[in-house]
Amino acid sequence: MNPKLEFIFRRRSVRKYTDQPVNEETLMDLLEAAMAAPSAVAKDPWNFILVTKRATLNQLTEFMPNAQMLKQAPAAIFVCGDIKRAHGELESYLLQDCSAAIQNILLAATAVGLGSCWLGVHPRPERMAGVRKVFHLPEGIIPVSGIALGYPAEQPEPRTRFRPAYVHRETW
Amino acid sequence: MNPKLEFIFRRRSVRKYTDQPVNEETLMDLLEAAMAAPSAVAKDPWNFILVTKRATLNQLTEFMPNAQMLKQAPAAIFVCGDIKRAHGELESYLLQDCSAAIQNILLAATAVGLGSCWLGVHPRPERMAGVRKVFHLPEGIIPVSGIALGYPAEQPEPRTRFRPAYVHRETW
Numbered sequence: 282m283n284p285k286l287e288f289i290f291r292r293r294s295v296r297k298y299t300d301q302p303v304n305e306e307t308l309m310d311l312l313e314a315a316m317a318a319p320s321a322v323a324k325d326p327w328n329f330i331l332v333t334k335r336a337t338l339n340q341l342t343e344f345m346p347n348a349q350m351l352k353q354a355p356a357a358i359f360v361c362g363d364i365k366r367a368h369g370e371l372e373s374y375l376l377q378d379c380s381a382a383i384q385n386i387l388l389a390a391t392a393v394g395l396g397s398c399w400l401g402v403h404p405r406p407e408r409m410a411g412v413r414k415v416f417h418l419p420e421g422i423i424p425v426s427g428i429a430l431g432y433p434a435e436q437p438e439p440r441t442r443f444r445p446a447y448v449h450r451e452t453w
Numbered sequence: 454m455n456p457k458l459e460f461i462f463r464r465r466s467v468r469k470y471t472d473q474p475v476n477e478e479t480l481m482d483l484l485e486a487a488m489a490a491p492s493a494v495a496k497d498p499w500n501f502i503l504v505t506k507r508a509t510l511n512q513l514t515e516f517m518p519n520a521q522m523l524k525q526a527p528a529a530i531f532v533c534g535d536i537k538r539a540h541g542e543l544e545s546y547l548l549q550d551c552s553a554a555i556q557n558i559l560l561a562a563t564a565v566g567l568g569s570c571w572l573g574v575h576p577r578p579e580r581m582a583g584v585r586k587v588f589h590l591p592e593g594i595i596p597v598s599g600i601a602l603g604y605p606a607e608q609p610e611p612r613t614r615f616r617p618a619y620v621h622r623e624t625w
Contacts, residue, residue, distance in 0.1 A: 283482040285564050288460055289489050289557055310455040312620055317461050317613040318556060319571045325614055330621045337623060373576035376545060377598070380552035381571075384490060385461050388560065392457050399491050399553075404545035416625045426549070441489040442497055448484055449502045451509060453588045 295396025298431025314389035321368035344411030396433030467568025470603025486561035516583030568605030
């Protein structure tokens with residue numbers, strides 16, 4: 282693992298957090314990083330919902346079995362795409378663009394000392410309906426994923442899951 | 454822009470490259486970074502095709518109007534998902550997982566001094582068919598995007614496209 286790329290290998294899913302809150306300035310840093318991602322034809326179809334209210338964080342766990350750590354997390358960001366703003370109004374671009382922004386948030390979180398965990402929402406109908414209801418999403422706004430955030434109470438080791446079998450040269 | 458996040462703001466689409474080739478070790482660094490991305494239930498449905506043959510790079514430009522810089526680029530990586538390996542065999546997860554890996558490649562490229570450009574393939578039928586044919590992709594292997602790579606002959610300034618209108622607090 283090239284030490285110049287440590288900022289990538291150090292990012293691991295962190296599901297346990299201390300009680301320390303995440304301040305406004307840090308959340309804005311993460312969103313500046315998110316919106317530095319590339320998007321198809323620079324359409325930037327993303328939207329970000331910052332969540333720090335305890336009641337809302339708890340409510341999200343009712344329909345997101347993968348998001349139980351939100352009961353303990355001090356903050357979360359939910360990423361939703363606007364299908365009207367996506368290139369060609371195509372869901373594929375919306376998902377790709379929002380995912381690039383999410384990955385930037387995860388790496389930025391790691392770089393500023395936060396732990397984070399990607400919480401899948403799309404394409405699970407029950408999770409999408411729950412997120413839609415909790416945040417009162419308008420029509421055409423598609424929830425993609427959430428990100429749990431907090432100062433880490435666990436420290437997984439840097440790693441890659443590199444597998445030579447997934448690498449092809451010049452052709453399949 | 455928080456200087457700790459410079460590694461994110463410095464990544465810009467670079468479409469002009471010098472003649473310097475990209476060596477094997479550097480390409481492997483990028484793939485180690487790619488496979489350090491998170492994926493839904495750690496299914497890692499991604500595959501990577503390394504392309505350095507001039508004839509193949511040129512051939513790709515015949516059906517990818519957005520990829521004309523490949524005529525000059527010394528290398529490219531094409532990222533394809535295996536639908537059978539995707540969580541629940543769902544295309545949405547395949548796209549999200551491959552996009553996180555692609556974003557890691559772009560940031561890793563920047564960190565090692567390379568320029569890069571995300572080249573959309575999915576969901577354009579003619580581009581998908583072209584990629585499929587050039588690389589002889591088996592059934593169930595879905596081309597997502599390509600990445601042009603080379604040492605930069607242009608140096609766009611670091612930036613974010615942060616827009617306050619895309620930020621929502623606690624609810625939409």
